[in-house]
Amino acid sequence: MKTGNIRYITLIALLSISILSAQEGKVKKADEQFDSYAYIDARKIYLNVVEDGYESAQVFKKLGDTYYFNSEYTEAAKWYKKLVQNYPDEVEPEYYYRTAQSLKTIGEYSESEKMMEKYTALSGNSKVAANLQNTMVSLEDLTDIKAGKYRAINITEGLSSSDFGPTFHGNKIVFASSSKNTEGGKTHDWNGLPYLDLFEAEIGENGTLENPVALHGDINSPYHESSATFTKDGKTMYFTRNNYIDGKKKRDKKRLVSLKIYKAVKKDDNTWGDVEELPFNSNSYSVAHPALNNDETRLYFSSDMEGSLGRSDLWYVDIMANGQYGQPVNLGPKINTEERESFPFVSGNDNLYFSSDGHMGLGGLDVFVVSLNGNGQFKTVTNLKAPINSSQDDFGFIIDESSKTGYFSSNREGIEGSISDDIYAFNENCGVIIKGIVTDEKTGRPLEGSLVTLLDENNEVVSQKTVQSNGAYSFEGIADCGTQYAVRASNNEMDYQPKEKTLTTPVGMMATQVDLALTPPDCPVNDLGCRLDLQPIYFDFDKHNIRPDAEVELAKILQAMKEYPQLVIHIESHTDSRGDDSYNMQLSDRRAKSTLEWLVKKGVDRNRLTAKGYGESQLMNKCSNGVNCSEQDHQLNRRSMFLIKN
Template sequence: MTKKNIIQIFLLLCIVPMGIAQESKIKKANEDFFNYDYIDARKIYLKVVEDGYTSAQVFEKLGDTYYFNSEYAEASKWYVKLIEQYPDEVKNEYYFRTAQTLKSVGKFDESKAMMEKFQASSNTSDLAQNQLNNWKSFEDLSSSENKKFKVSNITPNMSGSDFGPSFYGDKIVFASSSINTEGNKVHDWNGLPYLDLFEAEIGENGNLSNIQALKGEINSPYHESSPVFTKDGNTVYFTRNNYINGKKKRGKKRLVSLKIYKATKKDDGIWSNVTELPFNDDSYSTAHPALNNEETKLYFSSNMEGTLGESDIWYVDILDNGNYGKPVNMGPEINTQERETFPFISDKNKLFFSSDGHVGLGGLDIFMASFNDGMGYWSIQNLGQPINSNQDDFGFIVREDEKIGYLSSNRGGIGGSSFDDIYIVSENCKPIIYGAVTDAKTGKPLEGSIVYLIDKDNKIVSQQITEQNGNYAFEENIACENQYVIRASNDEKEYQPLEKVINTPAGSMSLQVDLTLVPPDCAVNDLGCRLDLQPIYFDFDKHNIRSDAEVELAKILQAMKQYPQLNIHIESHTDSRGDDNYNLQLSERRAKSTLEWLVEKGIDQDRLSSRGYGESQLINNCTNGADCTVEEHQLNRRSMFIIQQ
């Protein structure tokens, strides 16, 4: 036997035991995975890969231990390795999971490519086709944010997972693993303590206080979550592991399923009489109950027979005799081939739920569904940012009249994690109304004018007296998306009062409303006074005509067409920032662009003249080096219109 053959045999004898050892580790990891002990399984898979052994099965299961704990950044890493290194062994569903996890980490082009592979390899490609057909909707969702709402974490200092809030009178009840009332038992799925239900008072800023476990028989050694209470507060439906009378039960696949239970409150506030609902079964899960306003239907999520995807939204009728009707699937408009879960019915009878099958930003997104009686179908809307993120967002509840809601999300984790928090959703309403009061004849600011903010009921909300610069600003007690009247007067100098009707925007936005008052010496035939020509404004260091300026220019255009004898001189100005000579040139360009706009609309250039004044005629105290706001500087970047006699 040659020396070379001896070496080959020696290496083979070494490799075989090493391979057997790795296979033994993988077998143990697979057993943990099959028992949903994802944390223990993950540790073994990672050690196997570190030792240099890989396979399609190892990569897919390693990715799954992160995916099923909503750790999408890590999941995407292992799914990509699976597809790159074992392209011929990739199961169809892993293209979808890879697409979803890549979307969650912002790799949109790669996500779309994976969704196309999922479509090509799928026998039932409706899910992929819907995602691809609505990809533009996803791009719109990811690039825009609804300024009407703000979302704030109200459990930032809790150490575990906190989610699934429910209204309970003027309190909130939620599930938490941060406060363990049943010892230190840890769930192998995610490595966190088991969940119990807690009630909390809500402070003025939405933060939770005086947190206490629900009293009585509801909390067990295993998971309880996502309750819903009847309006009288005496009955609760909630989710629990398949555990009753001190025993944990497994289904055919050895999974301890979720079930919906009911409990009632005794006179002393203790919860008792915990009973399992009759449509539960050991072979599937039912979870996350929700009641309609009449408390005649119970909605829930389940993977029971007849489910279209991983889990669907179902409901049962609550009968007068205390029994329940047969479970009814909400149908393919609501349910997809993936997960639909955490239903909630609002006071206005809208269905809110979470899904990763409808087009979303990544992970679970929150959707609103309204039934169109006239057309006979559901209208489904993604709530968008900031309510949704690129991680899991779920468990949304809302009191629409109070304009306040709560949701659960793991968006606070870097790259996503299993540590869910509860967020408050409130109206982001901080509109500011500001402007200047000026003399219609001279264009100068009017000191001592009274400006009123009047609501739609004709009540004065606020009032101000202008100072030397003629400016005013209302920042308090202004509602979003409401109609107001801004009224200015100067009785001391006998100016004619002026009113303007406005509609406030949604969110934190500023609205400029300038008012020009006609002086008493403005003769009836003095066209310059009577036309009330307003200035137009420019962006910083720009001379192009803005869209809001075009509205005012259109009024001037109409006046010049109506009065052929009308000639106008345009005076343009800048703010004080920048070099004086540069500002003079900039104002000339502004004057010219204003004149050219009118000429292009058909006004004879002989009826127009223009001149730039740079920063020489500021209408306020925002001189060189002055500490002025953006709005104050804006008032100086203007073109004025003077009627020539």
């Protein structure tokens, strides 16, 4: 039972009967080789560089990537953690994301959340990050979701202390909320929370409720409103309210404020007015949670009126052609029990959905369905099971059976004794499609033969597709709705860099476009520096000594020479344009030789090395003699390069 018995209709003091509670690196070893120089394995080089005591942000990124893109997340996490700990100022957003994913995969959820928060702050994809956090803190719910017929996501978490009772209103959703931005404005003495009002929201991506605003007009009072239903033309609504009208609140003999169903019409200015209570209401019992059938000739509701079999039953009244109402009819023992039945909803296929804690369920209120056959006889009442139902209260279920999507309310993530209802969006038999085009980033041409991999939120491979001649790929009937995935494309035959994008799939029968443009290889076949992704080996002005930052890069060359005894390289060194041409030629020659000698002192056979200076004859930019350039521009020309000799 929740605080103050607020889920019991006979002791109601709030509005609800049953509510208000919750790549670079190694993609594959065989593919991670370089054209005719297939013996050069970058991962081995980087590992040996680190073992020799040399490190940089770039080394840790590349090492992490070689494991991450090969799904070796334990090792990936090791190097990414070193990256973010030692070089926090050089970490791009995508590396926080990869770190978070790797940590999550190995069970380090707390640290993963921290990384995702940094990713969110830097990328603005609070969104991609919030998403990842929910699945980490609700693992049991996630397991239930995957085991059941449906897929469901919380869409009002954090909106207010209580959000529930959704209903369709055209292409929008109307729901009850205790948000402080209400027209009533008062707070309830019982719990200090704002009274409930009815809000209307647009349906956003993944079924989210966007831009909620309180209904305009005479609907929201200083007390509670909830549980509405609308005619198809959108001009008439029935809704639940505390026993309050014309500025007065009425109590029953026990001094409790009961619930009543009211009717309102939409005026020419699109506000709601002409509020009147229905004739079968009473000050002695509660009537709540109206629901219309498909031809709008019958109004279903919940009540504890005389004749009820339990604490609250489902009833209906016929709506006459003249606008009058028939006598209330109890749906009988097939539906009603000695406990609570509430929140009826009639679908387009004439299925009656309702909540009950009297039928066999998982705990608290569960959602059930039964077919209406028109003759007063009901077929089997069926429990919708997890993840619609949980060990807590689940209620307010609505569904559009044509799109197989809908909403329900639950307090499953709340704390016992608290008020924490939320609205969940769900889909049945998710029909989401993930598709896209894989192209060359520079030319835009389709990349036939590329491999596209779909990975789940745990970085496990879900499916793989090989791109056809038009560059297109498609994953159909594989992905779950409202779930985070990553789509990764690679083309190892042509040595393209892998590309990965994350997404959260929509809810329903929808397609999501994820195009991937791969960066083409730009390394000359004999450029060892490019193949090992060396940072430039720069020299200070008029100097030929090896700088500390250059030693990190030379360590990579050293490891390559050790790993592959047949490797012979030629060192080319250059100067900027300042100074005499002849002097610059001599200076570049000294730079080439100092580079060679560094490697020789580390144990490389001199016969495997040649070196030559080229002065200022091969400038990288426009900074030739007489051109005014910055020191940074001149620095680009003071460099050494490494070429593989045949």
